[in-house]
Amino acid sequence: KSLLPSYDVFDETRYFLPAGASTTAAAPEGLGVPLGLSVCEDIWNDQRFWDRPRYARDPIADLVRAGAGLVVNVSASPYAMGKAPLRERMLAASARDHGAPIAYVNQVGGNDALLFDGGSMLLARDGAVLARAPLFEEAVLVCDLDGGAPRALGLDGRPLPPPPAPAADPQADEVLRALVMGVRDYVRKCGFRQAVVGLSGGIDSALTACIAAEALGAENVLGVGMPSRYSSGHSREDAAELARNLGVRFREIGIEPMHAAFLAALAADGAPPLCDLADQNVQARIRGQVLMAISNDTGALVLTTGNKSEIAVGYCTLYGDMAGGLAAIGDVPKTLVYRVARAANARAGRTLVPERTFTKPPSAELKPGQLDQDSLPPYDVLDDILQAYVEERRPLEAIVARGHDEATVRRVLRMVVQSEYKRRQAAPVLKVSEKAFGEGRRFPIAQGYRY
Structure with missing residues (x-):
């Protein structure tokens, strides 16, 4: 060479x-x-x-x-x-x-x-x-x-079937096929046979479960719902419906007793109540503990469900929803997640991801009435800024020139820089873009410039 x-x-x-x-x-x-x-x-x-x-x-x-x-x-x-x-x-x-x-x-x-x-x-x-x-x-x-x-x-010498008709969204269908192959090979080559996925009723965990079921077989996937005091009824219903549609095994393990015990123990010596963000992270970490306990007990690999948009700006919890062995959709921006999930339904020729999962506003459901857009720009804005900064490697001035508000751009870039320490501890990300978070994007954790 x-x-x-x-x-x-x-x-x-x-x-x-x-x-x-x-x-x-x-x-x-x-x-x-x-x-x-x-x-x-x-x-x-x-x-x-x-x-x-x-x-x-x-x-x-x-x-x-x-x-x-x-x-x-x-x-x-x-x-x-x-x-x-x-x-x-x-x-x-x-x-x-x-x-x-x-x-x-x-x-x-x-x-x-x-x-x-x-x-x-x-x-x-x-x-x-x-x-x-x-x-x-x-x-x-x-x-x-x-x-x-x-x-x-095929490798057995038999003719392969003719290629299927072009998909309605060829790019989303191609990404889906890439991720299915990636999950299948990662799980197999690492010596696992099964996977466990936390099912929240949201679009990210739904797509991850679809990928896992196609890659490994539905019988080799366990979906786990972990409702808290803040979980909506529709989220619990959507998680269970997704599992039924996919044919994967499903367990619901409520985290409210564990959440209450954490809060009580932390306040036992008269300490003040946890701040809002710390209380949210306690719930995420309890869920991570539950999934890892199941993984240790059964030998199944935990697939994390965070998308690229969340990983970029740190909208995720260390040792919580980031706990696991592989970030299956960690290089898929939120806006693309919806398209790939639609492609999963189209590929199956039936409803896998419930329609309500596509239409309800995204929420982590870690406090009353919470929506992602309470603390993040709209995902179409966020994803375009991240595309420009992470994949196209454009400076702040060029991103603003694309039509974005300068204060919003500065805030997003600051979140990206400040979240490097989280990404350094994250599970491997399957790469489907020109520039994924991982070994192809090497930045120091301790940076002086914070936008």
Whole structure:
């Protein structure tokens, strides 16, 4: 491998030395053309495709100059929303510019935070796609440079079924499939078989449960409702209905006795009552304790249910709703959570997430009449600010220029900075965006600048 990336989640220059030259192999028997062998990043530096290439060398150009008649690129290219069509355009341009067909072979599966989407393809020398493997599914693609109908086979050699009709919301459906694959592989590769999810009746826990049920099988998922003195009747009903719709096991464990005991113990020596925020966090931490106790007892992995918007601004409780082994939707902004949950219903062809879960105002239900928007900007505003700051890495002035109130932007950025210590202690996040919270975004916890 000639080009070693050291950006976002990549750290290859720490561990490897780059190849001094690209490798061309003699023509295999029956093929008739020499093979140009390349690895992943080597094909991502076409000088004519990218406005600002990262490297001075173009290994594919070197291979073609050395006589390669077919460029083979083996990749472990992580998934991100919008990356599959970009990858295809880039490969088509490279084949066309270099006048050589390309066989692109990409990894499939989840490894910790990274999701590899497959999508292997064969491109003709004019950039036309001759064959394309499915996304998020292991397959054997049998195709011919001289034309003919390609065949996509499963690993057992049987033909794969034709792809389904395009989804109503293709991006949301794609994210759903990525997260299902990621949860399945993370749970399996870590030695678990089952998962436990706290079900609040809200949209985040509903989507997490849908992902878990599809990834692991409904029989391997336990949903736990943990109502408190502030839980609404509709939330309890929606949690139970979701569990019935999914076919997952369901338990309801009321936390009121535990909550009351905590408050009484903390006030036993005459101490003043807890402040409002501390009382809210006590409830969240009790719920985390309950889920972890079930996890320890049954061996099931706890899936946390916080979304990217909440994790970004610290609207979550350390050792409470953040307690668990995997943040399945931790890279999905709140506004996208609703779309992906709709996609889960559409994918199932029936109602999984109850309609009321989509339409009621979001609330943590940790005090009377509480709504998320009491302490956060509207989610469409919040998510656009976070998109600009976290993923596009724009400064405050550029975010304000998008039409946002400066005081609101400063408040959001301050919350992001001040919540770094929480994120450092959070469960791994499945990455579906260009910039997720995790090893690809490294910031110090102790920062002097607070906006």
